[in-house]
Ligand SMILES: Cc1cc2nc3c(=O)[nH]c(=O)nc-3n(C[C@H](O)[C@H](O)[C@H](O)COP(=O)(O)O)c2cc1C
């Protein structure tokens with residue numbers, strides 16, 4: 001197995017690392033001080049060279065976002081941190097905020113300075129009371145030391161950070177819904193280009209806004225410390241550096257791990273202790289519940305886990321939620337549970353998603369109850385095609401993609417649940433109700 | 439009614455945002471705390487008055503979010519994650535086990551009002567499945583023995 005550099009998790013096990021003094025004894029706030037002595041454009045250049053891409057799911061290059069804030073913009077503009085972490089299978093931001101809250105605060109200082117924002121809001125999902133408390137304590141400590149507030153670190157730069165609690169909604173992780181929620185509205189997504197401007201032009205409170213995931217912002221700290229070029233030595237292609245992965249399901253040592261992007265999935269599996277109790281695996285989901293699954297065959301286990309490879313094979317790196325499932329798990333049963341989740345979380349704003357997720361759920365329930373019909377599988381795919389690309393935000397796609405993956409690789413498991421005579425029954429049975437009424 | 443201390447807290451929160459309306463979610467959290475764990479109509483009206491928002495708007499926002507309780511709940515709200523990473527590590531058995539132990543079905547509250555049992559979506563503790571949340575606290579890597587210890591402790 002290759003050596004795995006621990007860049008974000010370097011001091012993960014240091015006791016009291018969440019305390020500002022302990023954090024400072026371990027290279028803490030050196031990157032913030034360095035950044036404040038750099039030109040803003042030079043910081044963004046380091047981020048560009050590092051190859052850092054968004055760790056929240058979509059993988060958008062971070063420097064492009066940061067560059068989007070209009071130069072010499074004097075009016076208010078904002079940095080918003082997405083700490084909503086609701087994608088099933090993902091638990092990395094929680095550990096990061098609990099154990100190393102100052103790294104996030106430091107990352108916020110670097111990013112705010114780079115985009116010249118004086119206000120930063122960290123939007124944390126409401127269930128994360130412990131991380132919220134850890135962050136609030138860290139922010140208070142930073143204010144007390146003069147690292148936040150007026151003239152931070154003795155410079156003329158002012159910065160405030162507010163830790164904001166959500167109140168339970170997966171959809172609030174979608175960036176435009178999160179911004180609505182932060183402004184005190186329902187967590188509904190807003191219009192996107194071309195019908196409305198990007199957040200960098202008009203985000204929260206109609207001001208230019210950068211929104212990034214917790215891990216993305218924390219990663220700015222080691223990048224500034226070591227330099228973008230040094231960071232970019234890890235990984236290859238457009239997948240550079242390291243990333244946190246939550247490994248869960250049927251493995252012996254489920255946990256959060258840091259790996260170089262492009263590490264073979266088999267190596268990650270071995271680090272996580274291998275299949276639980278040695279029982280053979282059937283399939284895995286590479287990047288959180290919204291990303292299509294792969295069979296746990298040599299072909300797929302040997303793939304390097306990076307943005308390009310996952311995409312080329314019909315899935316996504318997503319948020320880094322790697323879930324393994326053994327032969328005890330029924331694919332249709334698992335998908336049924338997942339569809340209930342998406343139907344529950346659909347905000348109801350647009351028809352393809354609201355109706356589509358409800359139908360995907362009903363058809364799965366019917367198949368699981370033994371009442372499935374032969375044409376149901378094609379209906380499922382039809383619904384998925386209808387949701388995909390037609391819904392208002394990416395939650396619709398997030399619900400459709402797992403079904404497409406399941407039917408691509410495990411259609412036989414669905415077919416086995418459908419009574420064999422269902423096809424003929426359906427064709428020769430008299431048409432219900434509509435005909436009877438005449 | 440908000441106590442004087444809560445009002446002061448709310449005033450401080452309002453200062454942190456460019457608009458009063460942005461303080462709505464924090465204000466509802468505060469109200470839920472003040473009103474014993476849920477949001478009766480009075481609580482929402484009070485928040486609306488304080489933030490100068492139409493009451494209907496406050497209610498619309500409060501009902502959108504699952505963590506604002508629209509009716510009283512048990513003193514200890516047990517929420518067991520039933521999403522996929524937990525499901526395959528036995529969360530359904532844990533829910534059944536707690537249900538049997540407390541003599542209630544999922545979604546119900548015990549007769550003494552002490553416990554409410556619910557399923558929950560991914561809590562972000564997937565690597566420590568199965569897991570649950572009771573009020574503000576997470577409990578992870580659950581087994582029946584662990585559940586016994588936790589619930590017996592809360593019963594005291
Ligand atoms: C339904 C839905 C839920 C999402 N949830 C999260 C989340 O919890 N955390 C997150 O960082 N991004 C989430 N995203 C992605 C965000 O919309 C956005 O891409 C991300 O915050 C950008 O930050 P990044 O560029 O640093 O990754 C979600 C997207 C969708 C469609």
Ligand code: SF4
Nearest residue numbers: 347348349350353393
């Ligand atoms: S896709 Fe779903 S979650 Fe997104 S706006 Fe439409 S209904 Fe709401």
Ligand code: FES
Nearest residue numbers: 519524561563564
């Ligand atoms: S699936 Fe249960 S905590 Fe994530």
